[in-house]
Amino acid sequence: MRQIAVEVQSGKLSPEDISDEVISSHLNTNFMPDPDLLIRTGGDIRLSNYLLWQSAYTELYFCDTFWPDFNEEEFLKAICNYQQRERRFGKTGEQL
Secondary structure: OHHHHHHHHOOOOOHHHOOHHHHHHOOOOOOOOOOOEEEEOOOOOOOOOOOOOOOOOOEEEEOOOOHHHOOHHHHHHHHHHHHOOOOOOOOOHHHO
């Protein structure tokens, strides 16, 4: 975000030109696709500000297992749960 502010201050970028795409292009993860599934271990049902921008349409999976104990079985549970979901990308079921 600082780089966007610098570009606005220098006249390289107009505030009106700041869009989702501009913000995404200035993130450290700009070379990666947004995640399809985010697995949160340890029983906390929150993201802790992790990949907030990139996770807008990400499916979230929360489990009580702590990371050191997260194994292949737990991973397969998360994948099976993900496979049962209807990906809507911000739409309601009626809009699909």
